[in-house]
Every structure is written in C-alpha cells, then in structure tokens.
Amino acid sequence: MKYGALYGVGVGPGAPDLLTLRAVETLKRADVIALPRGSDYGASMAWRIIEPVVGKRSDQERLFLTFPMSKEPARLRRAWDVAFARIGERLENGRSVAFATEGDPSLYSTFGYLHREAQRRWPGVQVEVIPGVSSVTAVPAVLGAPLADGMERIAIIPANYGVEDLVAILNAFDTTILMKIGSEMPKVVEALERTGLLHKAAYVAKATMPEQKVATDLRAVRTERGDCFAMVVVARRERSGVLAGDVSAQAALSEV
Amino acid sequence: MKYGALYGVGVGPGAPDLLTLRAVETLKRADVIALPRGSDYGASMAWRIIEPVVGKRSDQERLFLTFPMSKEPARLRRAWDVAFARIGERLENGRSVAFATEGDPSLYSTFGYLHREAQRRWPGVQVEVIPGVSSVTAVPAVLGAPLADGMERIAIIPANYGVEDLVAILNAFDTTILMKIGSEMPKVVEALERTGLLHKAAYVAKATMPEQKVATDLRAVRTERGDCFAMVVVARRERSGVLAGDVSAQAALSEV
Numbered sequence: 001m002k003y004g005a006l007y008g009v010g011v012g013p014g015a016p017d018l019l020t021l022r023a024v025e026t027l028k029r030a031d032v033i034a035l036p037r038g039s040d041y042g043a044s045m046a047w048r049i050i051e052p053v054v055g056k057r058s059d060q061e062r063l064f065l066t067f068p069m070s071k072e073p074a075r076l077r078r079a080w081d082v083a084f085a086r087i088g089e090r091l092e093n094g095r096s097v098a099f100a101t102e103g104d105p106s107l108y109s110t111f112g113y114l115h116r117e118a119q120r121r122w123p124g125v126q127v128e129v130i131p132g133v134s135s136v137t138a139v140p141a142v143l144g145a146p147l148a149d150g151m152e153r154i155a156i157i158p159a160n161y162g163v164e165d166l167v168a169i170l171n172a173f174d175t176t177i178l179m180k181i182g183s184e185m186p187k188v189v190e191a192l193e194r195t196g197l198l199h200k201a202a203y204v205a206k207a208t209m210p211e212q213k214v215a216t217d218l219r220a221v222r223t224e225r226g227d228c229f230a231m232v233v234v235a236r237r238e239r240s241g242v243l244a245g246d247v248s249a250q251a252a253l254s255e256v
Numbered sequence: 257m258k259y260g261a262l263y264g265v266g267v268g269p270g271a272p273d274l275l276t277l278r279a280v281e282t283l284k285r286a287d288v289i290a291l292p293r294g295s296d297y298g299a300s301m302a303w304r305i306i307e308p309v310v311g312k313r314s315d316q317e318r319l320f321l322t323f324p325m326s327k328e329p330a331r332l333r334r335a336w337d338v339a340f341a342r343i344g345e346r347l348e349n350g351r352s353v354a355f356a357t358e359g360d361p362s363l364y365s366t367f368g369y370l371h372r373e374a375q376r377r378w379p380g381v382q383v384e385v386i387p388g389v390s391s392v393t394a395v396p397a398v399l400g401a402p403l404a405d406g407m408e409r410i411a412i413i414p415a416n417y418g419v420e421d422l423v424a425i426l427n428a429f430d431t432t433i434l435m436k437i438g439s440e441m442p443k444v445v446e447a448l449e450r451t452g453l454l455h456k457a458a459y460v461a462k463a464t465m466p467e468q469k470v471a472t473d474l475r476a477v478r479t480e481r482g483d484c485f486a487m488v489v490v491a492r493r494e495r496s497g498v499l500a501g502d503v504s505a506q507a508a509l510s511e512v
Contacts, residue, residue: 010393017278020389021309025273053277071406104389106396112405112496129397131389133276133360137266140362141385149368150327151417155429161407173411240368 003091003125004031006118007098008105010132014045014209014229016052018133026130027054030098032061032090034083036110040066045229046100063090063097067110071160080113084121087114091122102229104134108158108179136177138207139231142214145202148175151239159184159232166191174236181230188232189222197234205230259347259381260287262374263354264361266388270301270465270485272308274389282386283310286354288317288346290339292366296322301485302356319346319353323366327416336369340377343370347378358485360390364414364435392433394463395487398470401458404431407495415440415488422447430495434488438481444488445478453490461486 007026012018027033027050037044044064056062065083068075090097105111106129118127136156140147148154152174157163160182170176170191178188181203192198203215206229215221218232263282268274283289283306293300300320312318321339324331346353361367362385374383392412396403404410408430413419416438426432426447434444437459448454459471462485471477474488 010389012276013387015278017281018276018387020268020274020276021280022271022273024277104393104397106393106401106403108405109402112402115400115402116496127400129400131269131274131393131397133266133387133389134393136392137360137362137387137390141360141387144371144383144385145362146365146368146371147362148412148414149364151414153414154412156404156410156412158404158407158409240372 001092001122001124002094003122004094004096005126005128006087006091006114006122007096008109008111008115008127008129009098009100010104010109010130010134011046011049011100011102012133013103013135013138013207014049014212016049018138018208019050019053020130020132023050023130023132024053026128027098027100029096030060031095032063032097034063034065034087034097034099036065036067036099036101038067038069045102049102050100061090061095063087083114084117088121091125101132104132105129106131107134107136135179135207135229135231139177139204139233142204142207142212143202143233145235146240147177147233147235149240159188163187163191167195170195170197170234174239176234178232178234181224181232183225185218185222185224189218192218192234197236200236201232201234203230203232207231257348257378257380258350259378260350260352261382261384262343262347262370262378263352264365264367264371264383264385265354265356266360266362266365266386266390267302267305267356267358268389269359269391269394269463270305270468272305274394274464275306275309276386276388279306279386279388280309282384283354283356285352286316287351288319288353290319290321290343290353290355292321292323292355292357294323294325301358305358306356317346317351319343339370340373344377347381357388360388361385362387363390363392391435391463391485391487395433395460395489398460398463398468399458399489401489401491402496403433403489403491405496415444419443419447423451426451426453426490430492432490434490437486437488441474441478441480445474448474448490453492456492457488457490459486459488463487 035044101111155173159178160180205213291300357367410431411429415434416436461469
C-alpha cells in the first residue's frame with residue numbers, strides 16, 4: 001500500500017517567527033495538518049503558533065486531535081486509538097499529514113508515540129521529523145543567560161514524574177533544567193533552598209508567547225501551579241567562561 | 257553612549273532551511289553580520305549556512321572573526337581581544353551587529369562569552385538572543401528516534417572535557433548526549449561496551465549538512481577523530497512510551 005507521507009513538525013516554543021523555513025514549507029505543502037489540543041473544546045496551542053504564518057486554506061484540512069493532559073495510560077490509550085484511526089484513514093487515502101507539535105518533536109513530544117507506532121501500523125510509510133526550536137534553548141534566550149559552555153554539563157528532568165532526588169542532580173550538574181513543572185514547584189524550591197542554589201535559578205512559563213512569565217526569585221512562584229509550558233533553569237556557573245579553562249575543576253563533578 | 261544593537265543569532269545545525277523566520281529577518285536587517293571561523297584562511301560554517309538565504313549585499317558588512325579550535329585560554333584570549341575590538345568599533349558607531357552562531361547561542365556557543373562581556377564593555381547595549389535549532393534535537397530528527405518522552409531523563413556531556421565517569425552517567429540517565437566528541441571516541445565506545453549499551457547508541461556528525469555521517473554501529477567509527485559537529489546519543493528506552501506510565505520504574509534512577 002502506498003501511504004501519504006507523515007511529518008512530525010516542530011513548531012517551536014510559541015512565537016510564530018521562531019518557526020523554521022522548513023516547518024513553514026512542510027506545513028503549507030501538507031494535505032492535512034494534524035493539531036493536538038488538550039480538550040475537545042480547548043484551543044490548539046500548535047495551531048495558535050502556526051496560524052499567523054500558515055493561515056487557513058480551503059484546500060487543506062485541519063485535523064484537531066484531543067490528547068488529555070494526563071499520565072493515565074487508559075485515558076491516553078483511548079485518545080491515541082482515535083488519533084491513529086483518523087490519521088491512518090488519511091494516510092491510506094494517499095494524503096500527506098503534517099503533525100504539528102509544540103517545541104521539538106524529539107523532546108517530550110506528543111509526536112513521539114505516533115512516530116514509534118507508524119511503521120507497525122502503516123508499513124513502509126515515509127516519516128520525516130522536522131526539528132524545531134525547543135524551550136530548552138528558548139528559555140535561556142528569554143533569560144539572556146547561556147545554559148552551558150565549555151566543560152559545563154546539563155541534566156534535563158521532567159519534574160512531573162518526580163523530583164525526590166533533585167538535590168543530588170543539582171549537586172552533580174552545572175546546569176539543571178526542570179521541564180513540565182506541574183505541581184512540583186514547592187518541592188523544587190525546597191531543593192534549591194537546601195542546596196543554596198535559589199539565587200542561581202529562574203522560572204519561565206510560556207517562553208516567547210504573549211503570556212510569557214519570568215521569575216528570577218522563585219520564592220515568588222513557590223505556589224505557582226506551573227503548566228506544561230513552565231520550566232526552571234538552575235545554572236551554577238562555577239565553571240563557565242571559555243577563558244576559565246581550568247580542566248582540573250572537572251574533578252569536582254566526577255563523583256556522579 | 258548609544259550603541260548599535262547586538263544580536264546572538266542561532267543559525268541551526270547546518271541545513272539553511274532550518275533557520276527560523278526571526279533569524280533570517282534579524283540577519284537581513286543587521287548592519288553587520290559577524291561570522292566566526294576556525295582559522296584565518298578557513299571558511300565560516302555559519303556563513304555557509306546562511307548565505308543561500310541571506311546572500312551577499314553591498315550595504316551589509318560581513319565581519320569574519322577567527323576563533324581557533326582550542327581549549328588554551330591564552331590563544332582564545334588573543335582571539336577574543338581582536339573580536340571585541342572589531343565588534344566594539346561597529347557598535348560604538350551605532351551599527352547593529354548580528355553574531356551568527358551555529359546551532360543555538362545558549363548551548364556551547366561562541367556567542368556565550370561575547371554575551372557575558374557585552375554589558376561590561378558597552379554599558380547599556382541592547383543584546384538579544386535569537387534561539388535556533390540545536391544539534392541536540394537535529395540529531396534525533398536525523399536518526400528518526402526521539403530523545404526522551406514521559407518520565408525519561410537526559411544528560412548532556414561535552415565529551416572533549418572528559419568522559420572518565422561516563423559509565424555512571426550512562427547508568428543513571430535514560431538518554432545521554434555526548435557533544436564535541438573530539439578524540440574521545442575510543443573511550444566512549446569502551447564505556448558503551450562495559451555498560452552493554454553499544455546497540456542503543458548512534459553517532460552523527462554534521463547533522464543536516466551535505467557531509468552528514470550516521471553510524472548506528474559505533475565500532476565502525478571507534479577510531480573516528482570526531483569534530484566539533486559530531487555527537488553520540490545513547491537512548492536506553494527502558495521507560496519510554498507515553499502509554500507505559502509505570503511511575504515505579506522511577507525508583508531505579510533515584511540513586512544518582
């Protein structure tokens with residue numbers, strides 16, 4: 001069977017002009033743009049990002065797919081069953097489908113599962129991933145402070161799956177990125193206070209979107225019920241600077 | 257003093273169409289495009305990436321700046337002294353300077369040091385960072401395999417500053433990204449063999465460029481003298497899949 005092509009398109013962190021030329025081209029060319037949203041009645045963030053650049057066209061379908069913000073396998077499985085059926089129907093008709101995903105498709109993305117299942121469900125289907133600007137680099141751009149340089153090491157932790165060992169991570173890495181903060185802010189702030197790193201942390205929600213929120217004193221957002229688009233960056237900066245070049249400092253981190 | 261604005265522009269991993277709309281706009285508008293290169297006689301990778309999109313214009317200066325591929329502070333300091341003088345002269349004349357940097361300006365970028373020094377050298381200068389697609393997400397896009405989803409955790413290690421503790425890192429994280437491989441490939445392969453993770457690793461050099469090289473059996477590139485654009489990704493994928501959702505597996509990683 002000759003299927004339509006499937007694209008996983010990273011649409012970047014939020015600002016429409018952070019779309020890549022390739023993302024714009026791919027989204028414009030696709031027969032169908034698949035757009036994830038959190039509820040049947042809610043807006044799709046991905047559509048909000050691309051609409052100003054791509055626009056509505058009568059010859060192009062916008063296929064909204066609902067994925068509840070949930071960690072419950074049963075609820076997610078029902079959502080994916082619907083999504084696979086609707087995407088599959090279009091691919092089987094030879095139509096190309098561009099699945100628009102916030103940030104980058106390879107990093108904690110809704111597209112990941114679709115990508116993994118595609119070959120099993122539609123053998124031989126052409127799948128292409130268009131990388132996008134991730135919030136991992138959009139957040140430091142907003143903060144105006146590099147994530148890491150030279151010998152510095154980075155840990156990326158999805159906070160919604162537990163931060164019990166955060167103190168050890170903070171001590172072992174130069175830069176720690178906490179994604180998907182969810183309801184973990186109180187624990188995150190506590191770990192930062194225990195390690196004396198509160199003044200080296202910053203909180204950014206909805207980076208590069210109009211609703212962007214930045215806090216450099218995390219105590220002010222301690223009770224914030226962060227959403228999926230909230231991130232905390234902790235940068236020790238004890239080894240940064242290309243001219244520092246003291247390789248012996250490396251030893252301090254070798255105990256991970 | 258009223259300085260021209262300074263932009264740190266991420267130009268993405270290599271393919272010109274992975275430039276963002278904002279990067280293109282900023283590069284086209286700037287009075288001066290500053291372009292790092294590895295030697296006085298070598299080409300600038302950043303210029304190679306942007307030339308097809310931005311083009312040469314008689315009313316726009318291209319300022320090539322040489323930064324030797326070195327970890328020696330003394331050599332780098334000399335290069336930076338020249339760069340600061342040449343960029344400063346232009347900013348002081350009220351001209352805007354867009355410093356084009358491969359990948360993203362916040363992640364192991366030449367721009368990091370310029371960013372840190374800017375306020376000290378040119379007080380009040382407007383500095384803006386334009387995030388770009390990083391090789392951190394371009395490489396998994398090329399491989400067609402997600403970096404992480406759900407509860408998976410990621411470590412990013414600049415390999416050229418030492419991989420002595422790599423076994424511990426590999427065991428503690430779901431996904432390990434080794435950047436700037438340099439001459440460390442033999443040690444990397446050895447650590448992968450010791451942890452039994454060789455079959456979960458992939459090597460990509462110059463992702464998305466015409467010279468792109470991919471190896472999924474790392475023994476084939478064991479003696480490769482990887483360059484600054486080579487990366488190894490190790491993804492255990494023992495906890496991936498949004499539908500796996502077994503939070504108890506988290507315990508296994510809490511010993512970092």
